Amino acid sequence: MKKYSFRKLINDIHLWLGLGSGIILFFVCLSGTLLVFEEETKALFTEEFQVDTTAGEKIPMDELHEKLKGEGDINAITLPAKADEPYLFSIKTDPKQRRGSTFYVDPYTGNYQKEMKSSLDGFFMTMFRLHRWMLLDIEIGRPIVGIATLIFLILSISGLILWFPKRIKWKNLKPGFKIKFSANWKRINHDLHNTLGFYACIFLVIMTLTGLCWSFTWYRDAGSAVLGTKIFGNRGGGPKVHSALTPDTKVLSIAEILDVANSELPYNGQIRLSVPKTPKEVYTLTKNDASGFSPVITDKLVLDRDGTVLKKELFSEKPLNVRIAALIRPLHLGTIYGTFSKIIYFLACLIATSLPITGTLIWWNKLKKKPQKAQSK
Incomplete structure (x- = not known):
């Protein structure tokens, strides 16, 4: 046997x-x-939104923000690293919406279009x-x-x-x-x-x-x-930070907030800016270094409405265990x-x-x- x-x-x-x-x-x-x-795959079956880079200078961000406000409450704005790509505005067109709809915006002409549904x-x-x-x-x-x-x-x-x-x-x-x-x-x-x-x-x-x-x-x-x-500890944006400004404090425009962010994070990359809706809310911004090898690694800033840096998180300076936990999703999806x-x-x-x-x-x-x-x- x-x-x-x-x-x-x-x-x-x-x-x-x-x-x-x-x-x-x-x-x-x-x-x-x-x-x-x-x-x-879905992009192959939807019409691509074209950006007209020959139209001249980019329209100031505050003008675009004011224009898109007519569609609803603006949650966030994404600015691409490349000049020929559209801005993305996340807008709640209906109070019942949880995440909002995405609008593609040409920063040169001001033309915009709501994200088209794909047949897939x-x-x-x-x-x-x-x-x-x-x-x-x-x-x-x-x-x-x-x-x-x-x-x-x-x-x-x-x-x-x-x-x-x-x-x-x-x-x-x-x-x-x-x-x-x-x-x-x-x-x-x-x-x-x-x-x-x-x-x-x-x-x-x-x-x-x-x-x-x-x-x-x-x-x-x-x-x-x-x-x-904690794995998935940043779901919902993590701990809430509230504005400490008094009513008479001068607040900065979105364009000025972006200038502060670029001075704090002085490299070319995609920016995602969460826009405050009430006086107690603040700006939260993430930025990815376009010259880096990973499109999912981002640095984070929390800015008060007067441009004061309330929090600054550089991914490279985080402890190894925190970095691993933050990469669980991209490691599973293959987007890392x-x-x-x-x-x-x-x-x-x-x-x-x-x-x-x-x-x-x-x-x-x-x-x-x-x-x-x-x-x-």
């Missing part, structure tokens, strides 16, 4: 957990693959709900996806262990790095599962470790305890290094989508071999 080895245990865990969760993981990974380039909006919302909740009620779908994600983490680690041969020598390791396309389809299928799974493994582990933060409160709390800082990381995540998700299929075929082929061996005996 053969000894039940540790490797056999890992193989059985990998096999049965994979078979049990395969259909759910297939749909979660497929929807995740499609969501990686959601914005870029409904499709991608379905993909989002499939990815997060398997199209079920949140209370039912969230734990199902969460448990499947935990299983996927175990599958990724156990798969990596099984990738290594029993005897670790270069001649034994070498076949695991390539797909033998000259072999029969069973061998090719095995290599697709084994080799592609190995290359995607590190990215799949990152996706599962970060994705679980949305599935389980206990996991998010445990992660916060390990990091020593822009298009470069999104391409890698797209390929990794595509491989992840194929793993339940190739894994099931490997099991099925082995299953068919057993009766043949029994008959030969």
